[in-house]
Amino acid sequence: MRVLHVIPSVGPLRGGPSQAVLEIVRTLNQLDVESEIVATNDNGPELLEVPLCRRTEFEGAPVWFFPRFSPRVGAIREFAYSGALTRWLWRSMIRYDVVHVHAFFSYACTAAMLMAQRKRIPYIVRPLGLLCEWSLQQSAFRKKAYLALVERSNLNRSAGLEFTAEQELREAEPLHLRAPGFVLPFGLDLPKEFPEVRAQLRRHLNVPEDEPVILFLSRLHPKKGLHHLIQALDTVATRRFSLVVAGSGPMDYMAQVREQALRGALNERVHFVGFAQGATKQMLLQGADVFALTSHSESFAIAAMEAMAAGTPVLITPGVPLSPLVSKFDTGWVTQLNPMALASAASQALDSLADRDAAKARAQRCRALAANFEWSRIAFRMKRVYEAVLEQRHLPSFELGDVRL
Numbered sequence: 001m002r003v004l005h006v007i008p009s010v011g012p013l014r015g016g017p018s019q020a021v022l023e024i025v026r027t028l029n030q031l032d033v034e035s036e037i038v039a040t041n042d043n044g045p046e047l048l049e050v051p052l053c054r055r056t057e058f059e060g061a062p063v064w065f066f067p068r069f070s071p072r073v074g075a076i077r078e079f080a081y082s083g084a085l086t087r088w089l090w091r092s093m094i095r096y097d098v099v100h101v102h103a104f105f106s107y108a109c110t111a112a113m114l115m116a117q118r119k120r121i122p123y124i125v126r127p128l129g130l131l132c133e134w135s136l137q138q139s140a141f142r143k144k145a146y147l148a149l150v151e152r153s154n155l156n157r158s159a160g161l162e163f164t165a166e167q168e169l170r171e172a173e174p175l176h177l178r179a180p181g182f183v184l185p186f187g188l189d190l191p192k193e194f195p196e197v198r199a200q201l202r203r204h205l206n207v208p209e210d211e212p213v214i215l216f217l218s219r220l221h222p223k224k225g226l227h228h229l230i231q232a233l234d235t236v237a238t239r240r241f242s243l244v245v246a247g248s249g250p251m252d253y254m255a256q257v258r259e260q261a262l263r264g265a266l267n268e269r270v271h272f273v274g275f276a277q278g279a280t281k282q283m284l285l286q287g288a289d290v291f292a293l294t295s296h297s298e299s300f301a302i303a304a305m306e307a308m309a310a311g312t313p314v315l316i317t318p319g320v321p322l323s324p325l326v327s328k329f330d331t332g333w334v335t336q337l338n339p340m341a342l343a344s345a346a347s348q349a350l351d352s353l354a355d356r357d358a359a360k361a362r363a364q365r366c367r368a369l370a371a372n373f374e375w376s377r378i379a380f381r382m383k384r385v386y387e388a389v390l391e392q393r394h395l396p397s398f399e400l401g402d403v404r405l
Contacts, residue, residue: 011043201287220249
């Protein structure tokens with residue numbers, strides 16, 4: 001079986017979904033599902049320095065990169081047009097049994113769906129939260145027009161729509177799309193535990209070794225609600241803790257939250273450490289006491305699951321689809337997205353650190369929960385989905401409500 005994965009970008013600055021494609025392809029190839037990726041050389045405002053128009057290994061996965069059209073107008077640049085990618089898809093798509101499209105509202109994805117229809121190759125689409133209510137409300141006129149004129153037909157003609165959680169699937173139901181939906185979450189690799197990581201992180205931040213640390217690690221975007229978190233933590237600033245903000249995003253929003261932090265009660269207790277990956281990312285995830293993600297909407301929130309895999313409890317909002325699991329297994333705190341509720345939940349999280357036995361038990365539950373989402377398990381289920389597509393059977397679903405510790 002040969003599967004082609006189409007995504008506008010696998011650049012690290014594009015966040016978890018782009019990195020997840022690399023992970024799933026690496027793991028599928030280990031299961032004898034011959035998988036490749038086609039993408040542009042996009043990496044947010046930058047371009048990846050990679051070989052173009054030929055197959056290359058990128059972070060352990062086979063990828064065909066093509067040049068992104070890069071005008072100064074941001075909205076056109078974000079559409080990620082690539083003429084060379086178009087020509088390659090037209091010539092080469094016939095070599096694959098299934099096409100797996102990650103996202104839409106982007107040129108590469110739209111082109112791939114249209115060509116798959118012309119060449120009668122089944123395709124499935126992973127919306128990546130773009131069908132959620134909050135997402136559709138942003139640039140609403142443009143998105144609704146594009147959905148009505150182009151993408152609704154493409155989505156309806158797909159063999160299936162892959163949602164990463166039941167919450168994402170339910171939010172798409174008012175659109176009355178005809179393609180069958182199924183749930184298959186993101187996966188992750190369970191990390192190796194770093195020795196003395198708490199002390200290492202606090203030395204890195206130049207704070208006392210017993211300083212409580214709250215970590216926000218995500219793309220810095222209004223959707224993620226960092227400004228709400230800073231506002232809430234300002235109200236409990238008399239307590240002892242530091243806030244670490246790891247990530248990158250639009251320059252105007254980054255400047256906004258930096259100014260908000262500096263002029264508030266937290267001031268220098270907010271540490272902006274930039275985009276983090278590899279060993280630095282694991283130091284942050286494993287060394288923090290609490291991971292916070294205060295989003296309006298998420299398709300899954302892989303960073304929150306990575307935090308739990310590191311044994312770090314999470315403070316999240318109902319817009320994060322993992323919230324039912326966090327409540328069910330007591331792996332953190334779920335609170336409404338308003339300053340008073342966030343401040344109360346943060347205080348509860350900080351209070352919980354005093355009971356070391358309870359904190360250790362919560363960390364163990366976090367790791368046990370994350371183990372359900374190892375890439376080997378997710379890729380095996382993905383293989384079953386591809387087989388069902390080719391045999392025109394009912395698409396199997398892995399619902400979060402079925403997860404057990």
